[in-house]
Amino acid sequence: MESNENKIKIIVPHFPKLIINKLKEYGFDAYIVGGCVRDELLHKKPDDYDITTNAKPEDIKRIFKKTIDTGIKHGTITVLFYDGNIKKTFEVTTFRIDGEYDDSRHPKIVKFVNELKEDLLRRDFTINAMAYSDDTGLVDEFNGVKDLKNKVVRAVGNPYERFTEDALRLLRAVRFSAKLGFEIENDTEKAIIKLAKGLSNVSKERVEVELTKIITSLNPIYVNKIFEFGLAEFVCEGFGEIKIGKFEPNLPKHIAYACLLYNTGIDKAFYILKSLKMDNNNIYKIKSLLNAKVIYNRICGRKDEIDIKMDIKELINLLSYELVFDFIRLIYINENDKILVKRIESYIKELENNNCPIFIKDLAINGNDIMKVGFSGIEVGTVLLNIQKIVHKNRTYNNKKILIDIMEEVFLKYKGG
Numbered sequence: 044m045e046s047n048e049n050k051i052k053i054i055v056p057h058f059p060k061l062i063i064n065k066l067k068e069y070g071f072d073a074y075i076v077g078g079c080v081r082d083e084l085l086h087k088k089p090d091d092y093d094i095t096t097n098a099k100p101e102d103i104k105r106i107f108k109k110t111i112d113t114g115i116k117h118g119t120i121t122v123l124f125y126d127g128n129i130k131k132t133f134e135v136t137t138f139r140i141d142g143e144y145d146d147s148r149h150p151k152i153v154k155f156v157n158e159l160k161e162d163l164l165r166r167d168f169t170i171n172a173m174a175y176s177d178d179t180g181l182v183d184e185f186n187g188v189k190d191l192k193n194k195v196v197r198a199v200g201n202p203y204e205r206f207t208e209d210a211l212r213l214l215r216a217v218r219f220s221a222k223l224g225f226e227i228e229n230d231t232e233k234a235i236i237k238l239a240k241g242l243s244n245v246s247k248e249r250v251e252v253e254l255t256k257i258i259t260s261l262n263p264i265y266v267n268k269i270f271e272f273g274l275a276e277f278v279c280e281g282f283g284e285i286k287i288g289k290f291e292p293n294l295p296k297h298i299a300y301a302c303l304l305y306n307t308g309i310d311k312a313f314y315i316l317k318s319l320k321m322d323n324n325n326i327y328k329i330k331s332l333l334n335a336k337v338i339y340n341r342i343c344g345r346k347d348e349i350d351i352k353m354d355i356k357e358l359i360n361l362l363s364y365e366l367v368f369d370f371i372r373l374i375y376i377n378e379n380d381k382i383l384v385k386r387i388e389s390y391i392k393e394l395e396n397n398n399c400p401i402f403i404k405d406l407a408i409n410g411n412d413i414m415k416v417g418f419s420g421i422e423v424g425t426v427l428l429n430i431q432k433i434v435h436k437n438r439t440y441n442n443k444k445i446l447i448d449i450m451e452e453v454f455l456k457y458k459g460g
Contacts (some may be wrong), residue, residue, distance in 0.1 A: 059092040071098040074174035138162040202234035210241035214253040221265035242277035251319040258299040263290035279318035297328035407443040
């Protein structure tokens with residue numbers, strides 16, 4: 044990264060450049076801004092490109108054919124293009140300053156301004172407060188380039204003002220620190236610690252998004268900063284009491300949360316996930332992974348190879364093949380006996396490759412067969428589970444005639460008089 048800003052050149056992609064050039068044709072200033080500029084300077088591929096301009100929302104809507112009023116109250120219009128059949132969207136926001144904040148998250152009013160510097164001043168961190176256009180070059184009013192070079196997350200201007208305006212920035216500081224492997228600047232850190240309680244005013248949905256980005260990042264262990272800075276108790280009720288597990292970089296969301304809650308009781312883990320307003324699909328996956336630890340702990344105490352293999356089949360039955368390998372990854376990260384984990388994984392792969400009957404649907408008989416023998420009601424389910432255990436112990440028993448003979452014998456013994 045070059046220290047001389049005038050020499051820094053960014054290759055702006057086709058559609059953002061088209062938006063900038065079109066706005067300039069109509070006499071307005073326009074720049075790419077924020078995270079995309081930061082990522083370009085770090086030689087990373089940006090997730091998206093945002094544009095800032097002194098054009099008002101009504102001007103943007105007039106200039107471009109296809110737009111969506113994404114956040115018109117706050118000056119944001121989404122401009123749409125089609126690249127073949129692929130829809131491309133870009134947020135274009137008018138230069139603005141924010142009025143008083145009444146909920147530690149949203150300004151009561153915004154005021155549109157003509158100066159880019161005023162707009163950049165309202166942004167969260169110096170590394171996110173840079174703008175660029177081919178005509179002007181890099182606009183870096185707050186030494187964002189220097190902070191990128193020094194690997195520092197620093198609030199723009201007065202950190203107490205920035206975090207009071209929007210308390211979600213308390214977590215965002217940790218998120219960018221984790222994403223980039225940067226340290227948080229001293230005054231910024233002090234302000235986070237001082238204002239940590241403000242996080243309690245932020246919706247749990249927004250907190251969950253930031254927490255997820257932290258623990259699925261390149262440096263998930265930076266989640267410790269949430270505890271160090273006194274933010275944990277305000278993430279959600281009970282979160283401050285957890286003892287986090289071990290992580291790997293860039294984990295899928297459900298495995299990352301299972302790592303986070305690895306040393307937490309299942310009831311408390313479930314309560315935390317619900318408090319964070321997490322979607323039911325991820326809650327199901329995380330709970331399943333954490334519940335499976337009971338079977339793993341049982342395997343750890345086994346001496347008999349047959350019992351171990353029975354437990355592993357139970358593990359697959361609980362999780363399905365879809366999740367069981369995620370569980371292997373989870374315990375490999377968090378448990379010390381890597382040899383045992385590898386043995387379990389090897390046997391699971393063997394069972395999968397050999398199409399071993401594991402699940403109820405794999406059995407040679409079904410509920411109708413059981414009822415024909417004479418069982419009824421809840422007995423049918425109980426018999427199915429017991430037949431499943433028999434087949435787990437010896438797959439050669441998975442034969443319809445053999446299983447019916449077994450059931451008839453049981454029925455006569457317990458119900459046939």
